[in-house]
């Protein structure tokens with residue numbers, strides 16, 4: 580139910596974390612051009628995905644947004660989405676069947692998850708913990724500081740962590756399978 584980081588690269592990350600939090604924000608100050616005359620404007624691409632987040636800490640918020648954006652793109656690929664077929668919920672039902680019952684793809688389900696700040700949770704006092712949720716809950720708590728640090732050091736791992744938590748949101752329990760086992764499976768499927 581929770582995802583730990585290994586402690587790898589922590590000192591380096593702590594020294595350079597400000598680079599993440601002070602990253603420039605793209606500005607759109609230029610006046611927009613008047614709408615073109617003629618047929619209604621159509622947008623061939625879907626609007627960009629913005630994860631639902633209740634996280635106030637800016638660095639953590641940015642880290643979660645980036646990781647979630649990466650994760651949702653990965654889940655749009657069938658070989659990554661197949662990770663939902665690798666696990667079952669506590670009743671033994673494949674997570675892929677739960678998705679089917681919801682009428683949602685893996686990425687569509689992922690988009691419904693809300694990220695909350697776990698800073699007030701005792702579990703987040705564990706410096707090795709980056710994210711946690713309970714099976715079946717679409718609220719994923721992020722231990723902000725740890726998550727931002729881990730995402731900076733290992734951005735692809737952070738994406739895998741959010742997919743790991745999405746599996747819990749769909750009903751996957753833990754121990755068994757171990758947290759490491761779950762993340763390893765996500766990495767194998769989604770981050771080849």
Ligand SMILES: [Zn+2]
Pocket residue numbers: 580581582743747753758761
């Ligand atoms: Zn877990």
